[in-house]
Amino acid sequence: MQVIFNHPPWFERWMRSRRRLATARYTVRRLRNRTIVSVLRPPDVAPLPVVQWRFRLSRQVGHGFLLLAVIVMLAVDYSFPWQQLITGRHQVHTPSVATVVATSAEQAVGVARAVRVTASVAREPEPIAPALRAPVPVVTAYRTTHLLAEGETLAEVAARYQIPLSTLVWTNGLDRGDALRVGQPLRIARLAGVTHTVEAGETLAALAERYGVAPEAIATFAPNRLRNGQLIVGQEIFIPGGRLAWSPEQEAAFAQRKAEPVGIVLANETNVRSGPSTDHQRLAQLTAGRQVALRGRYGDWVLVALGETIGWIRSDLLELDPEQVAALPEVRDFPPPPPRWVWPAQGVLTSGFGPRWGGFHNGIDIANVAWTPIVAASRGWVYEAGRCSGYGYCVKIRHPGGIETIYGHLVTRPVVQVGQEVSTGQLIGYMGSTYDRAGGGYSTGVHLHFTILVNGRAVNPLRYLP
Structure with a gap:
């Protein structure tokens, strides 16, 4: 029984190539051995001339054919597409010996040309790793x-940019208590921290201790632009990782703050008063640019809020939106203005407040001619008018805030009555020299005795009079 093995074409071609290579190697070894023998032949042994010439000619021709055969077989062996054959990308046909020789020669010429072209248009090798890029410098x-939108809270802004709420407040100066307005720009920091404006005498070490960071964190932060760690007075710097006092109550209060109607202070030293008049007490003074929340209106005044301070500012001292002001509620719940003081009479101060003649003088004496007009030193209500114990004809007025004034030694009965409201500077009587003999009062000449009581206790009138 005969067993026939069918090998694939690529395997048969591979076997033929291996046989050609073995034959070529065997031929080369034989040529090398013959050359060595011819070299080692003794010089005195000379073959027959004709035989020797023929032998040499046949040997050179044979060597030439053998060398050509070796070159052809080697070219076929190394130019055969083994990889393409194995992967099945090309269909391989069995060529004849002549075809192999011609193809090998053409391939040899093509390879030489390809080498020359490739060398002339050599490209740069592909990099193993991507090229490194210089880091982008941080300049701010x-x-x-971020422009604050209507109804947007600070907590929403902080969450949107993933920064602490405290950093948003500190870097925009919102901890001063200023109101927020629609469209207000808010700076969004790159990292947590706080801003600081350098003042005279401050050092890096002091700032680092104050904000709880290392001095190097301030000095090496590129946007600060500190040369050799030198601080410049008036320069605003950023303290990376710096912190100020921040309580949970503050966190909750600032988280819900949002834009509202505001007014912008136009000038420095703008007064915030307790009521809508210049007679009301001053509560605070604001610098230009501060933003105050609008709460109400009364006449030419608006009720404002700045942090915990609530008071009144004249409308012409603020930059306002007329439509927003018109929409504010009218407020009438405010305290009356405190008394504004004027001198009760014209004349010469003849006696002051304090010890006198072994006793105590609880007021001042103003001397002038008889019938010199006497006026109310401040707004109030008359609670006694006529003959008074110790003063002769007199007037007693009660003022807001537990203050009372007494006007003594009038020339005749006063021109006001008990229960009457009087304004500052209103006429109440005339200067004279009456006194109460029974009450111990005494007058040595025409003058006005003027006393101020605060909660029943006499005080120096000069503390109130302009």
């Missing part, structure tokens, strides 16, 4: 500016 501590 802030990455963007």
